[in-house]
Amino acid sequence: MDRRSFIKLTAVTGTSAALASCGNPENQLIRFVPAEDIVPGIAVWKPGVCPLCQAGCGLTVRVMDADADVVRNGQAGLVRIAAAKKLEGASDHPVNHGGLCARGQAAIQITYHPDRITQPLKRSGDRGSGRFEAISWDDALGDLARRLDALETAGNQRAVAFLTRPGAGFRQTLIDQFVSRFGAPAPVAYELFGDDVQRQANALSFGRHQVQTLDLANTRYLLGFGADFLGTWNSPVAQGAGYGAMRQGRLGVRGVFVQVEARMSQTGANADEWVAARPGTEGVLALGLAHVMMAEKLVPDSAGRAGAIVAGWSDGLVDYAPDRVERSTGVPAARVERLAREFAATRPAAAIVGGPPLAHSNGLFTALAVNALNALVGSVDQPGGMSFMPQLDTVAAAGLTGSPARQTIERFAADALSGRPAPDVVFIDGVNPVFTAPPAWRVREALDQAAFVVSFGSFLDETSVLADLVLPDHSFLESWSEAVPEAGAGVAVASVAPPVMRPLYDTRATGDVLLDIGRRLRRPLELPWQTFDEMLAASFSALPSATADADAWTDAQAKGVWSGPLPPRLARQTGLASPARRTFSFEAPRFDGDAQQYPFHFLPYPSTAFLDGSLAHLPWLQEMPDPLTSAMWSSWIEINPATAARLRIGDGDVVEVASSQGALQAAAVITPGIAPDVVAMPMGQGHRTFTRYASGRGVNPIEIVAAVTEPATGALAWAATRVRVSRLGPPDSRLVRFAGGMREETEERR
């Protein structure tokens, strides 16, 4: 081939290749002009706030360039954007001190989730069918405003319900204002693993309606009653930091940790001594310890009010002598005495209760008993003990007054089903009660009564899929984020951060949307801000500045957090109006299901990966091996080896767990860390619709939980269901585990 023909040939093939690629839209690569300034390859760090739990940890977000697929003017192409790359714990944040839990690490996958809702949606099929069609923001908000106006015209404002999660942040305050200015009933707050019982007990014992903060770093003896404080409860990163310091942060001093619980949690797995008390009797054990301490005069009685509200306290708790404690709790009397002496002899010491012990019908008593024990050893408001963190009053900071008490979801559902009032418009923000509430409450049926359901969700979960209108929120990285933690630090903390990156989609910040709706109404709600960040700016500007050269607002935005001493007028008043005059005594826990027919206690517990299931859509968390079982992507049920042997259940076998409410099937995990009469199952899986990663995977234990409640608070007693367990068949593919061996001995015996 000569040079000329070679060139010709090249030209021909080159042109045809170019033409071919033009004709094929997939091969087009259009690069749009970036809308933002970003230096490729150069990372910048911006503050953020972890949105995943009430702990409110501070983030440092690494932002770099990335190529995003976008559609501009109907043309698909690539554009360089400034994208969040990695979430780190903010190193100087007073709650998390640079740490972040596994869930916080995975939070970034919310922003980039492939199944995020990218624009407002209007229901187009039957309710719950999951069929939606696109709608513009203007039409959506206009339609919604018209519906609200119609209610207002009819004087039927009470037919609006707002379902949200509990909390005391600015978003919640805005929702409260929105609801109350419109004239609707107080918002319905629901969280499966909430702390209402704890708050109520603290209010009764200490006059503080708040979850306590633990000073673990300075504790020398920690007595835990079921609280998974290193995994899922309260402020796990702050508590993890304190725990590390408690163990090895002091020269020559190593804090002792004893955990009382019927199923070894991730937290209990770290205990020096693990005590399996019968479910629902943890309070008896606490008072048994108090009895020994008082009887042996190991500590001066400084319990005060916390002791006084426990029946029999002034008589030295004679009903809680060790032998009687043994009969009730199953913990040997000698062990009760030894623990009491150890606990009394070590200063500072602290007791902490949370999780399953409070999820019984007598949960309030259990919490009061542990509070009294804390008061007895003088650990309240002391270094190494428990205290109440000053908390910013967001209502006062925003220059408002009044915040309504929240309603329970059980009440909401009952009212809706009995038609007083029949809900007309229901807003849903950040909760998925169709998934997390027990079926007996009939939340789904209640929502079916509503004429119009509006969800602010970013994903079609079991509740949002029932919506008539979906108004997707920005992700936490795309919008102003804030948190006002209730616990976890020694000083008041308010986290706040500006958007880290531009929104990827046609979404809007829910705070802004509420303010917008407020303005669109025929009778506007007259909220004093145009946008949510104006509300934040106004509120933070009211705070005292931590640094001399910057105001509190500027400083907080730069750091991602405001913290410091609070002027009394801005501190949340957590006292109880009228302290209880009655005393509380032990009542045997009430369980659903007959002990003969349903011999096992059923313990659904918050999973390390998914908490109550709201994070099951994140692939990193799905593939994270569970710390105790190494299970990934699955559901399982934990059974004691002796029980398993009796029921002829082998590791991995498929078993059926049945309660009075129904039955479900899961793979058995045989584990020594659970009492023989208890079976446990993590929450999180069993979603019917919750993105490609979570849908149709595993089972949801709440489906067989009975609607037993703690009477004083109405909180669900989620550990009060009894079940029976039977083997269905040999192991199948439903249980996926990362590791082969559970333990060396088991391997050897096999």
Add this chain to the structure above:
Amino acid sequence: MTHPTGSRINNDLLRPLLLTSWRFYVLVAFFGAFVAAGLIAWLSQIFFGFGISGLRWPVYWGFYVTNFVFWIGISHAGTLISAILRLVNAGWRRPVTRCAEVITVFALLIGAMFPLIHLGRPWLAFWLFPYPSERLIWPNFRSPLVWDFFAINTYLTGSILFLFLPMIPDFAVVRDRATGLRRRVYRVLALGWRGTPKQWHRLETAMQIMAIAIIPVAVSVHTIVSFDFSMAPVPMWNTTIFGPYFVAGAIFSGIAGLLIAMAALRKFLHLEEYLHPVHFENLGKLLLVMALLWGYFVFNERLVTYYGNGPAEMAVFRQTQWQSFAPLHWTMVFLNFVLPLTLMGIRKFRTIAGCVIASIGVIVGMWLERFLIIVPALGHKYLPYSYGTYRPEPVEIVITIASFAAMSLLYVLFAKFIPIISIWELKAGEHPPAPDLVPPATEEHRLGDLRL
């Protein structure tokens, strides 16, 4: 020992070259189909990713490495046996040597495929070779895999020479009888063989040298293959016994492979008059010796482990001895020890049928042995949390079957195109060479009576 002489040898042994029966095509199609299936399986593994195999953390070696060791082991049949028999000048070797040496070459070729099949990125396999690179990047000469490369290549080269040299006079026979294309092909292969005394002398000398040289090479090859395992700190791998243990096992399986091949040839090519029961009897005795030797090594290895009672080793030991791998382990012991001992140890069972049964047992047993060396150890390495296991997927099973089919196919093709029994050696056995070193075969090579 009697077998046909003179022109009957030519007639009998050249018959397959000249007459093609339908059975040949059936066999080629049958084995070829399996080989094609294996190729498709391999291509799909390359295309879809290694994930279609059954390998999983932490058992990253499975069927492919088993097959690698197995086929390299089989390769010890031929050359080693033939070389030893040549050196001791065992007369009964003559009809056996070539079909043994062929096994070596083919088994090596097949065995050497497996490291490639097993690579995560086989298209970069040449990075294992010390090719001249302008970036001056060399392979890591400390890696046993690189030693494998050298060892196998050396053995392959040696074996091909060892096989080829004594074929030259036979090529000349065919050349002289053939016409057309065939004649041209065999002329090239015959390398100008004229049968002059000088050529005979050189051939004999070369064979003598090769026979001496190939023995240490063969021993070293399987020793080095054993180093793939024994150099790694894996419980039950990191042991000094692996070198001789592997070599013994290789010879053991090699003899079994040879016995099966001989029986098949005898039956299909009607070589009853060349491959006598005594050949089987003798090789059977050798099989018996190797079974005893194998048993000795296994006993040694197991006893030392058990007595030493190291926790990591015992985890693997328990797996093979009485836990999940026990059925395979005891099958292996039966097939490699009990069965050959019974069949070959008792004279009345040492028949051709007995030899074949024992050999099939040994082939299966030795394959299992390699599998049981690799998989339980990798699945039970030190940290119990990371214990795991392995189950093959169809791609691995298909490729494994294809490797056996490939062996059969190559054998069929070889027997079709090249006299599977060395014609001149057979004749030389009839007439011991005269002192003037003129082999009587010379005459035969001149006076052909076959018309091609």
Add this chain to the structure above:
Amino acid sequence: MPRWGMAVDLDRCNGCAACVVACHAENNISTVGADEAARGRAKHWLRIERYWEGEFPDVRLTFRPVLCQHCDNAPCEPVCPTYASHHTEDGLNAQVYNRCIGTRYCANACPYNVRFFDFFNPSWDKPLHLQLNPDVSLREAGVMEKCTFCVQRIQAAGTQASAEEREVQDGEIQPACVQSCPSKALVFGDLDDPGSRVSQLSRSPRGSKLLEDVGTRPKITYLARQSQA
């Protein structure tokens, strides 16, 4: 030349697995999905090993984060035919993905089973790929991957320090797992600097090496969980 190492305080570690997810987020480790995970293809450069002792009710559990030990005498290195697994001057066991041809020999030789093979090309359902760390290369099917001690962070800190004409400070380099750990169970630093935190911790009487008797000379020191006698 520094010699990078780590100390893991088992008395601080509580098994929360934050480090596990942090490593995924930092190092572009792809999730494989439920089906592949069931087939043993999940990749966790760092895992929390969990061992039970005793029977109910006297059970005790120990968590142990296990990652590449960056052995000074690393068995994974000599066996690698292409030098993909090799030792760097600053003591890392480095893995050159481009050089790896996928023999998986190194994974056999590693006594800790911390090397993970890529059975398929990694994939991210868009736009999850926007999260990928541009400082860490993606691994194609057929190569071996493992903990790098977050070498990209080591490099970045070194570059930063030399730009500022100073030495890298102790504690300046934090691998992703170290950074995320709430209870500060992980400490990273230069073992050749006797004053560094990691050196001090490595000399602790509580310290031991994992599988020390195998002779790998690991650079991770585990500080024993103490028990209350």
